[in-house]
Amino acid sequence: MSSSYNEPYDASVLRDGLFVEKSAFVSGAGSGIGRAIVLRLVELGMSVFGTGRRVEMLEETAKRAGGKAGTFTYKPCNVRETEAIEALVREVGEAQGIDLLVNNAGGQFFAPGTQISRRGWDSVIDLNLSAVFTVTKAAHPYLKARRGSVANISLSGVDRGSMGLAHSIAARAGVLGMTRSLALEWAKDGIRLNCIGPGTVVTEGLAVEAARPMLDRLVEATPMGIPTSVEEVAELVAFLASPAGRLMTGQLIQIDGAAHLGPGLHMIAAE
Numbered sequence: 671m672s673s674s675y676n677e678p679y680d681a682s683v684l685r686d687g688l689f690v691e692k693s694a695f696v697s698g699a700g701s702g703i704g705r706a707i708v709l710r711l712v713e714l715g716m717s718v719f720g721t722g723r724r725v726e727m728l729e730e731t732a733k734r735a736g737g738k739a740g741t742f743t744y745k746p747c748n749v750r751e752t753e754a755i756e757a758l759v760r761e762v763g764e765a766q767g768i769d770l771l772v773n774n775a776g777g778q779f780f781a782p783g784t785q786i787s788r789r790g791w792d793s794v795i796d797l798n799l800s801a802v803f804t805v806t807k808a809a810h811p812y813l814k815a816r817r818g819s820v821a822n823i824s825l826s827g828v829d830r831g832s833m834g835l836a837h838s839i840a841a842r843a844g845v846l847g848m849t850r851s852l853a854l855e856w857a858k859d860g861i862r863l864n865c866i867g868p869g870t871v872v873t874e875g876l877a878v879e880a881a882r883p884m885l886d887r888l889v890e891a892t893p894m895g896i897p898t899s900v901e902e903v904a905e906l907v908a909f910l911a912s913p914a915g916r917l918m919t920g921q922l923i924q925i926d927g928a929a930h931l932g933p934g935l936h937m938i939a940a941e
């Protein structure tokens with residue numbers, strides 16, 4: 671197994687100029703997967719607006735987005751502050767329209783169910799489920815005007831469970847149910863909604879030395895033996911938003927090297 675999980679990986683297959691005159695709203699745009707999504711969309715010509723709580727992280731994304739085909743603008747906001755985030759979605763929708771909404775802001779702490787307090791449960795549900803609904807609902811008129819789409823960044827394994835993540839899996843399973851229900855309700859408006867379930871993604875939080883034993887364990891439990899790169903997730907988001915994704919809606923696409931399938935009750939030994 672490779673000693674570095676961060677080897678450069680060129681996942682780009684989509685054509686330059688794909689998203690010229692298109693606009694996206696991306697939450698959690700200041701780090702990890704969200705930043706990679708922003709950079710790829712901007713590279714493909716999009717006008718991307720990003721949010722997150724830490725302005726300095728958004729500034730860094732803006733720095734890295736400079737000089738590419740599209741543009742990146744940003745404003746900090748906490749997606750859990752309902753009125754503030756609704757107002758921000760309206761502001762962006764009125765100013766530049768929304769062809770693509772990426773609900774990427776999220777996270778949780780890892781704890782066994784017996785150690786999750788009611789307040790801890792509520793925090794994780796609020797961030798990973800209720801805020802996603804708030805943002806998506808606020809974006810509806812703008813998505814409708816552009817016949818746009820929504821990509822919800824979820825987790826691999828939402829339909830099978832994961833120890834230490836009862837709250838987060840419950841929230842993401844809720845997002846999947848919401849995604850499928852709104853995919854039905856909004857199909858008449860030409861709006862598509864999908865969930866993307868990355869496996870282990872080596873973002874800054876997971877790449878620190880302290881997280882290495884957990885990371886090694888997660889990669890070992892991944893049948894393909896490699897983590898998901900942020901670029902692969904970004905390319906999938908772009909694909910789903912592209913004309914090639916025209917009929918894809920209400921889906922959960924797991925990009926995880928078969929992590930959601932294993933270990934399972936296998937009838938032959940692994941080679």
Ligand SMILES: CCC/C=C/C(=O)SCCNC(=O)CCNC(=O)[C@H](O)C(C)(C)COP(=O)([O-])OP(=O)([O-])OC[C@H]1O[C@@H](n2cnc3c(N)ncnc32)[C@H](O)[C@@H]1OP(=O)([O-])[O-]
Pocket residue numbers: 776777778779780781785786787788789790791793794797825869870871875888
């Ligand atoms: C393979 C997949 C891997 C996935 C990777 C990723 O997602 S990478 C993403 C990488 N990034 C991230 O995931 C980071 C994102 N995480 C966060 O931003 C926050 O943890 C939060 C949003 C989940 C809570 O925010 P908040 O401001 O609302 O939190 P607060 O401080 O006000 O506490 C509320 C309650 O939670 C409780 N509690 C907290 N920690 C623990 C614990 N370890 N144990 C038990 N409980 C814990 C705390 O005690 C309190 O309850 P109490 O004591 O009053 O009954």
Ligand SMILES: NC(=O)C1=CN([C@@H]2O[C@H](COP(=O)(O)OP(=O)(O)OC[C@H]3O[C@@H](n4cnc5c(N)ncnc54)[C@H](OP(=O)(O)O)[C@@H]3O)[C@@H](O)[C@H]2O)C=CC1
Pocket residue numbers: 697698699700701702703704721722723724725727747748749750774775776777778797823824825826867868869870871872873874875876
């Ligand atoms: N890394 C992994 O292995 C996997 C991650 N995921 C999911 O992918 C998404 C991105 O994670 P990743 O890039 O890895 O991790 P990061 O922690 O780097 O990204 C989370 C982003 O969400 C933002 N965010 C968190 N809370 C809020 C809030 N209340 N309001 C606004 N923004 C917020 C953070 O910015 P700020 O703190 O500045 O607000 C940050 O930019 C998350 O939903 C995560 O759960 C899914 C599968 C695997």
